[in-house]
Each structure stands twice: as C-alpha cells, then as structure tokens.
Amino acid sequence: MKKPNIIQTVVSVAACKFTRLILRKTGRGGTAVPGIVAMKLAGNILAAVSEGMQIVVVTGTNGKTTTCNMIEHAITSAGHKCLRDKSGANMLHGIAADLICNATWLGRSRYPYAVIECDEAALKLLVRYLEPKVIVVTNLFSDQVDRYGGVLNTLQEIRTGVEHSPASTLVLNTDESQSASLAHNVPNKVIWYGMEKTVGLQGNVDMTDAGTCPVCGSAYEYEYHIYAHLGGYHCPKCGHVRQTPDVAVTAIDAVTASGSRIHVRAEGVVHEARVALPAVYNVYNAAAAIAAGMAVGIGARAAIDSLATVKSSFGRLETFDLDGIRLQMILVKNPAGCNQAFSYVTGLDEDFTAVLALNNRTGDGLDFSWIEDADYEKLLADPHLKKLFVCGDRAAELMERLERAGASAPLAEIVKEYPVLLEKLKQENRPVYAMPNYTAMMDMRQVLVPATGNKEFWE
Numbered sequence: 001m002k003k004p005n006i007i008q009t010v011v012s013v014a015a016c017k018f019t020r021l022i023l024r025k026t027g028r029g030g031t032a033v034p035g036i037v038a039m040k041l042a043g044n045i046l047a048a049v050s051e052g053m054q055i056v057v058v059t060g061t062n063g064k065t066t067t068c069n070m071i072e073h074a075i076t077s078a079g080h081k082c083l084r085d086k087s088g089a090n091m092l093h094g095i096a097a098d099l100i101c102n103a104t105w106l107g108r109s110r111y112p113y114a115v116i117e118c119d120e121a122a123l124k125l126l127v128r129y130l131e132p133k134v135i136v137v138t139n140l141f142s143d144q145v146d147r148y149g150g151v152l153n154t155l156q157e158i159r160t161g162v163e164h165s166p167a168s169t170l171v172l173n174t175d176e177s178q179s180a181s182l183a184h185n186v187p188n189k190v191i192w193y194g195m196e197k198t199v200g201l202q203g204n205v206d207m208t209d210a211g212t213c214p215v216c217g218s219a220y221e222y223e224y225h226i227y228a229h230l231g232g233y234h235c236p237k238c239g240h241v242r243q244t245p246d247v248a249v250t251a252i253d254a255v256t257a258s259g260s261r262i263h264v265r266a267e268g269v270v271h272e273a274r275v276a277l278p279a280v281y282n283v284y285n286a287a288a289a290i291a292a293g294m295a296v297g298i299g300a301r302a303a304i305d306s307l308a309t310v311k312s313s314f315g316r317l318e319t320f321d322l323d324g325i326r327l328q329m330i331l332v333k334n335p336a337g338c339n340q341a342f343s344y345v346t347g348l349d350e351d352f353t354a355v356l357a358l359n360n361r362t363g364d365g366l367d368f369s370w371i372e373d374a375d376y377e378k379l380l381a382d383p384h385l386k387k388l389f390v391c392g393d394r395a396a397e398l399m400e401r402l403e404r405a406g407a408s409a410p411l412a413e414i415v416k417e418y419p420v421l422l423e424k425l426k427q428e429n430r431p432v433y434a435m436p437n438y439t440a441m442m443d444m445r446q447v448l449v450p451a452t453g454n455k456e457f458w459e
C-alpha cells in the first residue's frame with residue numbers, strides 16, 4: 001500500500017500517541033481508540049510505520065498469546081529488538097495503535113521485528129495495510145460460536161487473509177487438519193510443525209472440530225491421535241495426507257508444573273529441549289515458535305534454546321505465590337482448551353485444589369453452552385482433586401453442569417467473592433489450579449495481583 005505523506009504521517013502518529021496517553025492518564029486501558037483516530041487521519045499509516053520490519057502475525061483459536069511470547073523471547077534472546085504489544089489488543093485498531101505509538105514521531109519503526117497477536121477475523125483486515133513476513137496459525141477449535149458461526153467460518157476468515165498475503169511464510173500445525181488445509185491452493189511457502197506418532201500421546205479424542213479433506217470433502221481417517229482431532233490423518237478417497245513436519249516433536253520426556261522436557265527434530269537435527277511453560281499444548285506452541293524462528297532467520301537452535309527461559313503471560317499458566325501456596329492460572333474459554341487444561345492438572349500426580357470460574361460477558365461470548373462439551377468428568381475422576389471452588393457470574397449454571405458430572409458437597413463449593421476465595425485457598429493449603437474464562441480471569445487477577453505482588457499486565 002502507498003505510504004502517507006510526511007505531514008499526514010506526523011499528524012497521525014502524534015494523534016495516536018496523545019490519545020493513548022490521555023486514555024492511560026484517565027485510567028482507561030482503551031486500546032482501539034488511538035488506532036481509530038490515527039487511521040482516520042491517515043488511512044495507510046500502517047504501511048509507513050511497518051516499513052522495513054519483519055512482522056510475525058499469530059492467529060488461531062488457542063495458544064496465540066503464549067506462542068507470541070515464545071516467538072518474541074526467541075527473537076530477543078537472539079539479540080534483536082522486537083516489538084510486542086502487552087495490552088492483549090488483537091483487533092485491527094488495537095494492533096495499529098501499538099505499531100504507531102511505538103514508531104518515531106516521523107513514523108519510522110524503532111524495531112526490526114514485531115510479533116503481533118491477531119484475532120482470526122481481524123487477519124484479513126490487517127493484511128490490507130501491512131505485509132507479514134510470517135503468519136502462524138496455532139489451531140482451530142470451536143470457540144465463541146455466537147460470534148463467528150463456527151469453525152468453518154473462522155477458517156474462511158483466515159483463508160481470506162492468507163490469500164491476500166501470498167509472500168508471507170505460513171507456519172502451520174500439520175496435525176490439525178483444519179488450519180493445515182490453509183496451505184491448499186495458495187502459493188505461500190509453508191513451514192510445518194507437529195508431533196510425531198512416537199510421542200505416544202493418547203489424550204481426549206474429540207472429533208467435533210475435525211475438518212474434511214479440502215480436496216474432495218471426504219472425512220479423514222486417522223492412524224493415531226494426539227488429542228482432540230489432532231493426529232496422523234489422511235484422506236481415504238484422494239490420498240491427501242498430513243504433511244511431514246519440518247519441526248517435529250519426537251518425544252515428550254516429562255511434563256511437570258514447571259515445564260516440559262522434549263526431543264524435537266528441526267533442520268535435520270534432533271535436539272533435546274526444555275520448555276519452561278508446562279502442559280502438552282505448550283509443546284505445540286513451542287514447536288510453532290521454533291518454526292517461526294526459522295522463518296525469520298534466527299534459526300531453530302537459537303529458538304529452541306530460548307524456550308528454557310520463556311515466561312508465561314497473564315493468565316496463561318501464570319504462577320502466583322499466595323502466602324507460600326503455588327497458584328497457577330490457566331485461561332480456558334472453549335471445550336478444547338478446557339480439556340487440555342484438565343489433562344495437564346490431572347497428569348501432575350499431586351494433590352490440588354481447583355478453581356473454575358465462568359462469566360458470560362461481552363469479552364467471553366454470551367453463549368456459554370460450551371461447558372456441556374468440556375470434560376469435567378475427567379477432572380472430577382482424579383483422586384488428587386481435594387477441593388473444587390466454583391466462581392463467576394455463571395457459577396450456579398457451572399455447578400449444575402459439575403453436579404451432572406458427579407460433583408457434590410463438600411468437594412465442590414460455590415464462592416461468590418474472590419477475596420473470600422483467596423482466604424479459603426489459604427485454608428486448604430495445597431497447590432491451586434485456577435481455570436477461569438476471560439473476564440473471570442480479569443476479575444480474579446484484580447484480587448490476586450495485590451495479594452501476591454504479580455505485576456499488572458500492561459507494565
């Protein structure tokens with residue numbers, strides 16, 4: 001896209017910076033407004049401020065934020081400056097605001113690299129204004145159905161974005177048939193990542209979101225499963241098949257509360273690696289980050305080494321110290337994410353307290369019927385679960401669901417106030433896994449952060 005002239009650029013950048021400053025001074029986190037103002041003044045301002053940057057855009061249902069963190073950490077660990085928005089904005093104007101506010105007053109980028117988290121529906125808008133070097137798609141699962149109208153719509157939204165960005169390298173999960181189908185009929189270079197059969201996982205198989213063959217429309221057959229609909233699939237009719245991954249996790253040696261040890265093959269070498277964020281789904285995110293590291297030219301080795309020191313971001317396996325009790329917070333917002341969180345906490349072999357918190361405000365999606373599809377039975381079947389607190393605006397409905405899964409007093413208990421919850425967690429005095437959805441996480445953090453000293457997310 002043609003760049004704005006220098007006067008438009010200076011005015012647009014200044015307006016963006018001042019608007020953001022005022023919003024922050026008045027205590028509002030408002031992330032979109034500065035971008036809207038700037039783009040009103042110069043519609044193509046993003047072309048100016050992104051010029052010369054290597055931009056990695058990460059989209060997909062689950063794992064976007066953590067994958068962004070890992071990629072940013074890989075790039076900065078390799079000695080490069082990398083722009084990364086910490087506000088959580090992932091729609092066009094929020095992303096724009098961040099790029100513009102971090103440019104010089106003359107609209108030049110200060111960073112050679114940027115990592116951008118992008119909502120699935122926003123990708124097609126974003127690529128009108130800037131050209132990503134890399135587009136990472138983590139996976140596609142049912143999420144906020146009332147907003148997108150299902151996985152197929154989401155897939156089409158992303159495909160439209162990809163089709164407008166033929167020069168971008170795609171980093172795709174070869175085990176996840178839906179997002180893998182994005183490689184079909186586009187000229188983009190693709191770097192595939194995935195887990196090999198040798199990993200030997202048998203997580204909850206759930207074929208709700210399994211796509212059909214993009215060539216002939218037939219249902220896939222599976223040689224093996226990893227979890228949900230991820231695994232080794234092929235089309236029995238036309239032969240369309242899971243691609244051999246360029247970044248292949250060949251073994252998961254251990255998963256503990258502090259991270260995983262894995263073997264991963266990349267650039268022809270099998271590396272031993274430590275991923276400092278626990279849970280199997282973060283092994284996928286790690287593999288995506290390694291592939292993105294290769295795509296931006298820092299190489300697999302440097303990206304792999306950086307994973308040992310990566311930190312969590314707010315709510316994504318974020319760890320709090322609550323008067324000596326370890327509390328890990330895991331954002332869950334759909335059945336697939338929920339089931340992965342349950343797999344993680346029930347796989348740890350230690351007694352624990354669980355907190356489930358459910359809201360259905362605008363940021364969550366009003367429809368919370370997805371709780372019907374989450375495998376609460378798995379959580380409740382774990383003998384290490386010693387106490388379960390149920391919180392949030394929809395605690396009563398969630399408790400009904402849990403009762404159908406076999407929960408009852410005194411194990412399960414509704415707690416309405418988060419300060420009360422913290423006191424009860426201290427009395428229980430064992431590791432806590434808190435699994436809120438989005439706005440419930442924000443509510444919970446507001447009480448937890450001052451109680452534990454963890455930082456506010458925009459710091």
Ligand SMILES: [Zn+2]
Binds near residue numbers: 214215235236239
């Ligand atoms: Zn087929």
